[in-house]
Amino acid sequence: MLQNELIEKLEAQCAPYFTSINQMVEINQKKVLNAFREEQIGDHHFSSTDGYGYDDQGRDGLEALYARVFGGDDALVRPQIVSGTHAIATALYAMLRPGDGLLYITGAPYDTLDQVIGKNTSNTGSLKDYGVRYNEVLLKDDQTIDYEGIKNAINEHTKVVGIQRSKGYENRPSFTIDAIEQMIQFVKEIDENIIVFVDNCYGEFVEDREPLEVGADIMAGSLIKNPGGGLVRAGGYIVGKEDLVELAANRLTAPGLGKDAGATLNMLQEMYQGFFLAPHVVGEALKGAIFTARLMDYVGVETAPTYTDKRTDIIQAMTFHHEEAMIKFCEAIQANSPINSYVAPYPSEMPGYEEKVIMAAGTFIQGASIELSVDGPIKPPYTAFLQGGLTYAHVKIAIIQTVEKLIQDGLLDPLTFPEL
Ligand SMILES: *Cc1c(COP(=O)(O)O)cnc(C)c1O
DSSP, X not given: OOOHHHHHHHHHHHHHHHHHHHHHHHHHHHHHHHHHHHTTOOGGGGOOOOTTOTTOHHHHHHHHHHHHHHTOSEEEEETTSOSHHHHHHHHHHHHOXXXXXXXXXXXXXXXXXXXXXXSSOSTTSXXXXXXXXXXXXXXXXXXXXXXXXXXXXXXXXXXEEEEEOSOTTSSSOOOOHHHHHHHHHHHHHHOTTSEEEEEOTTTTTTSSSOGGGGTOSEEEEETTXXXXXXXXXXXXXXXXXXXXXXHHHHHXXXXXXXXXXXXXXXXXXXXXXXXXXXXXXXXHHHHHHHHHHHHHHHTTOEEESOTTSOOSSSOEEEXXXXXXXXXXXXXXXXXXXXXXXXXXXXXXXXXXXXXXXXXXXXOSSTTOTTSSEEEEESOTTOEEEEEOOSSHHHHHHHHHHHHHHHHHTTSSOGGGSOOO
């Protein structure tokens, strides 16, 4: 239904942006390759431990590799970190003590952190339950950082400032490394002892620098997103200053065990190989996102970022202003997935989320969003967030067939499409 000629025209318009993605992939691939060489990773690093996991050379090598690539002193990279939320929570609990303040300066953090912070709950073991003071500075009306607000919100209790790079399920732009650098400088000028934490989920390898390279003290993310390269079956990472990573290790395992325990259970090879592939896979996902933005824009759906915008994460937001169109879009992406294509996703309650959420993830690894996936809370203006794709070709095929399905179902009207 969508003519080949049309697709070719749209793709040609994306070409200059694909070229800059290719350049970024090369820069980051070189960074990763050099780190493998400098850390002298060998095939002995693939043999993992069981039981307590003491003397795990492979794990130590992997953590040294992450620290080097991401610009930290040390790292925790573990299958025992169950998700991005767990990585972030582990880092925050590690640093904050009763009476200390946590201040998020990029607006409300990602939905699953509400219960970690204890925004609406008390006796669940949340940070609030432990006596941590929480505050957040909302973005200004134009969705930029409220520097005046940050200055006013920082007080003698403020121990950790939180920055979320990616937009999550918010209707705001993601923050580039340049923007994060400016935020960190501003905070450190007010008080250099404040620890800056960055939620780096979905950001890894999208730019040529990571938050630690512009002054952040510690950051965290998920291995079933960018840095796992699509191969890692479970895990998370925390990278940063040595003392902070040690505290995080004590929180993850136990004081006295710290980084020295934690079996790697035959997962090392995929963790190394996934990290090696990650710059390329992130590039594929980014090209997929750019083509998606171009095509959706053409058919009249609002896109953020647009296909020409600079990107700092792999998320592509699309606003439908129409509940059925959003749900049908997610269903069609699922139907164009390699795994569980015959299953229809539907909106439902999810642990950690306040509203019903629809999640299409026809993925090899459960919920892996470096694989092609689309999700979002069911609420106006009905924005779906698409991310991932292990290959550009898959994203391109899936998005074209999804748009064709929406046309077929009368949810998009070709008569309204512009002349190119
Ligand atoms: C995905 C994500 C998280 C949480 O990660 P999970 O692995 O889903 O727990 C946190 N913050 C941001 C910005 C995310 O994108």
